Amino acid sequence: xxxxxxxxxxxxxxxxxxxxxxxxxxxxxxxxxxxxxxxxxxxxxxxxxxxxxxxxxxxxxxxxxxxxxxxxxxxxxxxxxxxxxxxxxxxxxxxxxxxxxxxxxxxxxxxxxxxxxxxxxxxxxxxxxxxxxxxxxxxxxxxxxxxxxxxxxxxxxxxxxxxxxxxxxxxxxxxxxxxxxxxxxxxxxxxxxxxxxxxxxxxxxxxxxxxxxxxxxxxxxxxxxxxxxxxxxxxxxxxxxxxxxxxxxxxxxxxxxxxxxxxxxxxxxxxxxxxxxxxxxxxxxxxxxxxxxxxxxxxxxxxxxxxxxxxxxxxxxxxxxxxxxxxxxxxxxxxxxxxxxxxxxxxxxxxxxxxxxxxxxxxxxxxxxxxxxxxxxxxxxxxxxxxxxxxxxxxxxxxxxxxxxxxxxxxxxxxxxxx
Amino acid sequence: xxxxxxxxxxxxxxxxxxxxxxxxxxxxxxxxxxxxxxxxxxxxxxxxxxxxxxxxxxxxxxxxxxxxxxxxxxxxxxxxxxxxxxxxxxxxxxxxxxxxxxxxxxxxxxxxxxxxxxxxxxxxxxxxxxxxxxxxxxxxxxxxxxxxxxxxxxxxxxxxxxxxxxxxxxxxxxxxxxxxxxxxxxxxxxxxxxxxxxxxxxxxxxxxxxxxxxxxxxxxxxxxxxxxxxxxxxxxxxxxxxxxxxxxxxxxxxxxxxxxxxxxxxxxxxxxxxxxxxxxxxxxxxxxxxxxxxxxxxxxxxxxxxxxxxxxxxxxxxxxxxxxxxxxxxxxxxxxxxxxxxxxxxxxxxxxxxxxxxxxxxxxxxxxxxxxxxxxxxxxxxxxxxxxxxxxxxxxxxxxxxxxxxxxxxxxxxxxxxx
Numbered sequence: 093x094x095x096x097x098x099x100x101x102x103x104x105x106x107x108x109x110x111x112x113x114x115x116x117x118x119x120x121x122x123x124x125x126x127x128x129x130x131x132x133x134x135x136x137x138x139x140x141x142x143x144x145x146x147x148x149x150x151x152x153x154x155x156x157x158x159x160x161x162x163x164x165x166x167x168x169x170x171x172x173x174x175x176x177x178x179x180x181x182x183x184x185x186x187x188x189x190x191x192x193x194x195x196x197x198x199x200x201x202x203x204x205x206x207x208x209x210x211x212x213x214x215x216x217x218x219x220x221x222x223x224x225x226x227x228x229x230x231x232x233x234x235x236x237x238x239x240x241x242x243x244x245x246x247x248x249x250x251x252x253x254x255x256x257x258x259x260x261x262x263x264x265x266x267x268x269x270x271x272x273x274x275x276x277x278x279x280x281x282x283x284x285x286x287x288x289x290x291x292x293x294x295x296x297x298x299x300x301x302x303x304x305x306x307x308x309x310x311x312x313x314x315x316x317x318x319x320x321x322x323x324x325x326x327x328x329x330x331x332x333x334x335x336x337x338x339x340x341x342x343x344x345x346x347x348x349x350x351x352x353x354x355x356x357x358x359x360x361x362x363x364x365x366x367x368x369x370x371x372x373x374x375x376x377x378x379x380x381x382x383x384x385x386x387x388x389x390x391x392x393x394x395x396x397x398x399x400x401x402x403x404x405x406x407x408x409x410x411x412x413x414x415x416x417x418x419x420x421x422x423x424x425x426x427x428x429x430x431x432x433x434x435x436x437x438x439x440x441x442x443x444x445x446x447x448x449x450x451x452x453x454x455x456x457x458x459x460x461x462x463x464x465x466x467x468x469x470x471x472x473x474x475x476x477x478x479x480x481x482x483x484x485x486x487x488x489x490x491x492x493x494x495x496x497x498x499x500x501x502x503x504x505x506x507x508x509x510x511x
Numbered sequence: 512x513x514x515x516x517x518x519x520x521x522x523x524x525x526x527x528x529x530x531x532x533x534x535x536x537x538x539x540x541x542x543x544x545x546x547x548x549x550x551x552x553x554x555x556x557x558x559x560x561x562x563x564x565x566x567x568x569x570x571x572x573x574x575x576x577x578x579x580x581x582x583x584x585x586x587x588x589x590x591x592x593x594x595x596x597x598x599x600x601x602x603x604x605x606x607x608x609x610x611x612x613x614x615x616x617x618x619x620x621x622x623x624x625x626x627x628x629x630x631x632x633x634x635x636x637x638x639x640x641x642x643x644x645x646x647x648x649x650x651x652x653x654x655x656x657x658x659x660x661x662x663x664x665x666x667x668x669x670x671x672x673x674x675x676x677x678x679x680x681x682x683x684x685x686x687x688x689x690x691x692x693x694x695x696x697x698x699x700x701x702x703x704x705x706x707x708x709x710x711x712x713x714x715x716x717x718x719x720x721x722x723x724x725x726x727x728x729x730x731x732x733x734x735x736x737x738x739x740x741x742x743x744x745x746x747x748x749x750x751x752x753x754x755x756x757x758x759x760x761x762x763x764x765x766x767x768x769x770x771x772x773x774x775x776x777x778x779x780x781x782x783x784x785x786x787x788x789x790x791x792x793x794x795x796x797x798x799x800x801x802x803x804x805x806x807x808x809x810x811x812x813x814x815x816x817x818x819x820x821x822x823x824x825x826x827x828x829x830x831x832x833x834x835x836x837x838x839x840x841x842x843x844x845x846x847x848x849x850x851x852x853x854x855x856x857x858x859x860x861x862x863x864x865x866x867x868x869x870x871x872x873x874x875x876x877x878x879x880x881x882x883x884x885x886x887x888x889x890x891x892x893x894x895x896x897x898x899x900x901x902x903x904x905x906x907x908x909x910x911x912x913x914x915x916x917x918x919x920x921x922x923x924x925x926x927x928x929x930x
Contacts, residue, residue: 097772100685100719102651105626108779135575143578144570151563156554159562159759195614195763195785202784206650207524227783231625232521266519300519340578342790344614353516360527364646365621366614370789371761 107233109226122448126482128469129450131276131425134400137393137472138340139385146379150372158375164363165355166193166347167374173381174333174347181309184322184331184349192355194362195369197306197334197346201269202228203358203365204302204330204348208266209234216254216265218246220457220466222276222304225269234266236459243419245272245282248289255297267300267330272320274307274424277457277468281422284317291323299328306334306346307424309390312398314422327351335377337425338390343373397425397472400479404471407480411487413494418469425472428454431465434497435490438464443493449485526652528645541867545901547888548869550695550844553819556812556891557759558804565798569791577794583782584774585612585766586793592800593752593766600728603741603750603768611774613781614788616725616753616765620688621647622777622784623721623749623767627685628653635673635684637665639876639885641695641723644688653685655878662838664691664701667708674716686719686749691739693726693843696876696887700841703736710742718747725753725765726843728809731817733841746770754796756844757809762792816844816891819898823890826899830906832913837888844891847873850884853916854909857883862912868904 150158165171171191179185194200201224209215211233217225219238229236240250251268258264272282282290294301303320321331327350334346348358362368380386401420404427408418415432429451431437437453444450454466471479569577584590590610598604613619620643628634630652636644638657648655659669670687677683691701701709713720722739740750746769753765767777781787799805820839823846827837834851848870850856856872863869873885890898 097770097776100627101776102625102627102629102632104629104651105776105780108626108776108783130580132580135579138574138578140570140574140578143574144567147566147570148563151559151566155557155559155562159557159559159761160554161549161551161755161760195789198783199785206521207527208519208521210522213521224783224786231780231783232523336580341580342578344785344787344789351516357516357520357524357527361524361650364527364617364643364650365784366618366763367643368763370614370763370792372795373789373791376791 104231104233108231124448125450126448126474126478126485127450128471128474128482129452130470130473132470132473133337133341133393133425134396134472137396139380139389142385142389143340143376143380146383146385147376150375150379154375158372160371162368162371162374164368165359166191166369167371167378170345170374170378170381171347173378174349177381178331178333178349182319182322184319186349189352190349190355192348192350192358192362193369193374194346194348195344195366196336196341197304197332197348198224198228199362199365199369200332200346200348200358201225201302201304202231203361204354205229205232205234206361207354207357213266214258214263216251216268217459218270218275219460220277220454220463221269221459222271223456225304226459229269237265238459241278241280243280245275245280245286246270246290248286248293251290251293255293265299267302268294269302269304270320271304271307273305273317274310274421274426276307276424277426277452277454278428279419279421279424279426280428281317282320287317287320287323291320291328294328295326301329302332303329304332306332306337309338310394310397310425311423312394312401321349330354338393339377339380339386343377344370345373345377394423400471400474400476401427403476403479404469404483407483411484413487413491415494416490425470427469427471429467429469431467431490432494433465435493436464437467440467440489440493443489444486447485447489449482449489451486523650523652527650543867544869545867545893545897545904546869547890547893547901548871549892550889551892552756552760552812552844553815553891556815558799558808561804561808562759562795562799565802565804566795569794569798573794577791579790581787581790581793583787584778585610585788586790586797589764589793589797589800590766592797593768596800597750597752597768601738601741603738603743605768608771609768609774611767611769611777611781612788612793613765613767614763614785615755615760616723616751616767617643617647618781618784618788619751619765619767619777620644620721620723621650622780623773624648624651624653625780626773626776632685633677633682635670635687636878637689637694638879639696639873639882640688640878641690642875644723645878648688656684657878660697660699662699664694664699664705665689665709667705667712670709670712674712684718686721687713688721688723689739690723690725692724692736693729693840693845695726695843696845696871696873697847698838698840698843698845699847700736706736706739706742710739710747713747714745720748721751722748723751725751725756728757729813729816729844730842731813731820740768749773757812758796758799758805762796763789764792764796813842816842819890819893819895820846822895822898823888823902826902830903832906832910834913835909844889846888846890848886848888850886850909851913852884854912855883856886859886859908859912862908863905866904866908868901868908870905
């Protein structure tokens, strides 16, 4: 008789939650599907031609090391280049010993969760927040409380209020997690003023912040805002970076920049997790930096994604029915759509998929519930034509749903609520 | 004031243990050091010339996919090739849905620990056992009890006795973990008879086994023994495989073969851990299989490592003092050395390092203590000349230590024990 494993799984396994996004990624394989659901970069944004000689160079000159195990903390030349690059690009120079290379910044988030979160610990996040981070927190059996945001990012009055009410309960968050620039899922950026206020709050309340920044360099317009990390004189900010959105995700190379104590402990956790990240990819990424392929290329990605954002915004303007609203993010990969109260994003998604167009519903990004009338729309992945066609299909589905919901004759027998 | 983090770490962080091997790997960077300490393949064993056109092909023909995110469970073509390959090579054909690609088999071990082990759960291992597995078990706050082994692997009488005594305590191990072929650290292989007895015990006692097999194809001589997985009709055996020792570790590509329930749950844990393993490496590994580079190449590795093993055995015979003994593994990467009672492997290591030769002491491989008079010697990594020179140096250090320990005049003032 075959075994079943349901009763054998660990406490932590039973606390893991499937990602809706992952299930939706499977839809991408259907060729007729237009998907705004993933968070994938566009393959057109990969510097394939520029990387061909780089990859060949790694095989020709460095294969003995690039195909070998590496030290857990990462390829030292890459760590050093990142440490210096953070000075040149963001004005926050690091030492090599402050950098840990990770298997994408997802692993950085996961390692930080492992070393900082005991079961029952509290994390504060933006509301909504990045789903992959929530999965890491939940896997450690942590609790999450989300702080409201508006078009300028997390509301600092709401954060202060939250911290006060926690103090009354004699509770402290283990850390605050935030994607402050071109956030996933909303595309929103925390304003410069709020960054300063946030850092002052971290000092006043003796708190730690994780600044997750995979999209920061993908700015289409407007003034650059400084990293929160650039305000930090007291080791209160752990920075997460990634080459996935600015070079290519396939090398799975991200990093965290943190005090040495954190790097060492996260390195220890990483050692048990995968010994080291793939050496070959780290060599390719280092050579892309060394041969100055990365930064000129980022300009091309920015131009590409700005065009795609504008195409999606124009199509929404043209095809979405009255009552549906959306924001205009200044960078990144996502537009955040708000449906009128008559529409529910999950119901709508069912109909959308029938019409071969997909997005991600807002709900899973809200750790404390809510968000039923939001959709995250990715514009980076699809072709220009597919963006227009997909938004057109979606507009049609929205209109049909709106008509049905406001037709009491049709709805009454099904017992649905009528607005 | 800078923060300190000591008090902020999680319960699980405080349960992580540093690997002695990792600290020792740092010694490899000293150019004059001859190190038998690591578990590294020899770069000469990497099929660099054969892989150059393969890597170029991936960039030329598959870059848009190979540089993109992949599904968490792995590149489907590679999963399928592994599933079929397990039939062709081991007679245990799998379905694609039974294969999860991991960031080396270390991640496979880590994911299985995460999904199966709650704090306090019990794991049975060989005594000694692989250190990286222990790190995964400890990170999940599991307990480990080790079962004695001899030159034919884990003693089945001792396992049965252990299971009986556990039954009396009303305890059950969550699983048995084993490296049955060319084990790390001892190089020992579980005999065919014991494999059959082990599987019968798994059935009798309703137990699960993790068969970790990174070295199985590196057989120099003697008859191939079947995988324990090949005896399994009841989903009792989870198999871990890796391309690190037979192709190259730098691609960080391993896998687990398990019932779908396990693959799905481990995939969910993997999603929170790193979203997916590096896609580029998976494409390279698939192409190496597809273009039939792997298996002809394994023959070359076997010839290379057999030569190196023989060189090390000859040098030991020539240079090690009387009373030091060692085994002759039929494959893999390690020789297991037993020191006479007068010597302690850790004391000896200090002197060895002063003489620019290093190995790993046995002690950390023994989860319940002991092993002070064992050394694990890796012969795969060093050049032929370095093996001879290193063993010569080590022999000299052993002789000096033996002389000191048997010279009471010298030792008495330091208060050391005299045999």
